[in-house]
Amino acid sequence: MTAVGEARQRLGRIGVGLMTPLAPADEWRRAAVRMERAGYGAIWVNEAVGGREVFTQLGVMLAGTDRIVLGSAVANLWARHPAAMQGAASVLADAYPGRLALGVGVSMGHIVEASGQRWTSPLAKMREYLDGMDAAVEAAPVPSVPFPRLLAALGPKMHGLARDRADGALPAAMPVEHTRRVRELLGPDKLLLVMQAVILETDPAAARGFARQTPMLTLPGSPYVRSLRNLGYDDAALADGGSDEVVDACFIWGDEAAVAERVGEHLDAGADHVGLTVFTPDLASAADQFERLAPVLL
Structure with a gap:
């Protein structure tokens, strides 16, 4: 079976993202076990450059669980050489067959510059990086079950690269219309994994106020702003943390139903x-909320 077919079968339709920056390993293991027992198909973790290194984190959680898929959403390509990315993913996929999904992302300019590196064209950087990963395949272990390679992609050019050079796309925090457009561009034979933030709050003002505290639309050069402009939102809708329409499109809030x-x-x-x-x-606390949601989602 191909990596896409294997992933569709093993990931299931719903997963959870555990994005807390710093916590002891035992807390990560306990949370992972709770998510596995709740019935979710996958756990996703992220990274910046430095700090909580994503492959080490995935290894800790894979070792502490039995069946759930662990995925990077995403592994920051600025944090490691492309051969190291390919090698790390291959080692974990070999050790835990069918339980790894690799999401690769190009990050954002302010994060890269803060790490002492020079920000360049995201699309060109990703192409070059994928070339380096492909060149390293023969030197890496060969897992018995292939792992899917996904690209964090918000714009149509990166979606095209995900279609042509990866097993699919992994966009985040975008409206349903974005999901529809990406599926059309990818076609039926590629994976589309969508990350969405949930706010369990039924008061509209409180939920929207909380959403506006996130830096998604206020970061310098935010790729989220560019993507939302491509969907037709104007400057007024994107100002001050987003209009009600933008917030409601990008964040899921309300009760379980x-x-x-x-x-x-x-x-x-x-x-x-x-x-x-x-x-x-x-x-x-994150595990508490996901356990609360599991009966209506799974």
């Missing part, structure tokens, strides 16, 4: 899998 309905819209629009993230101060 409302969350399930919005997740279903992304699946109906062509997503193979939706990974959900929540805003909590610690991993235990």
Whole structure:
């Protein structure tokens, strides 16, 4: 079976993102076990440059669980040489057959510059990086089950690269219309994994106020702003953390039934899998919210 076929079978339709920056390893293991027992298909973790290194993190959680898929959403290409990316993913996929998904991302300019590196064209950088990964395949272990390679992609050019050079795309924080357009561009034979933030709050003002505290639309050179402009949102809609329409399109908020309905819209629009993230101060609180959602999602 191909990496795409294997991933569709193993990931299931719903996963969770555990994005808390720093926590002891035991807390990560406990949270991962709770998500596996709740029935989710995958756990997604992220990284910047430095700090919590994503492959080490994935290894800790793979070792502490039995069946759930662990994925990077995403592994920052500025954090390692492309041969190291290929080698690390191959080692984990060999050790835990069928349980690794590799999401690769080009990050954002302010993060890269803060790490002491020089920001360059994201598309050119990703192409060059994928060339380096491909050149390193023969030197890496060969897993018995192929792992999917996904690109964090918000714009149509990166979506095209995901279609041509990867197993699919992994966009985040975008409206349902974006999911529909990406599926059309990718075609039926590529994976589309969508990351969405959830706010379990039924008061509209409170939910939207919380969403506007995130830096998604205020970061310098935000790729989210560019992508939303491509969907037709104007400067007024994107100002001051986003209009109500923008916030409601990019964030899932409400009670459990409302969350399930919005997740279903992304699946109906062509997503193979939706990974959900929540805003909590610690991993235990995140696991509490995901356990609360599991009966309506799974």
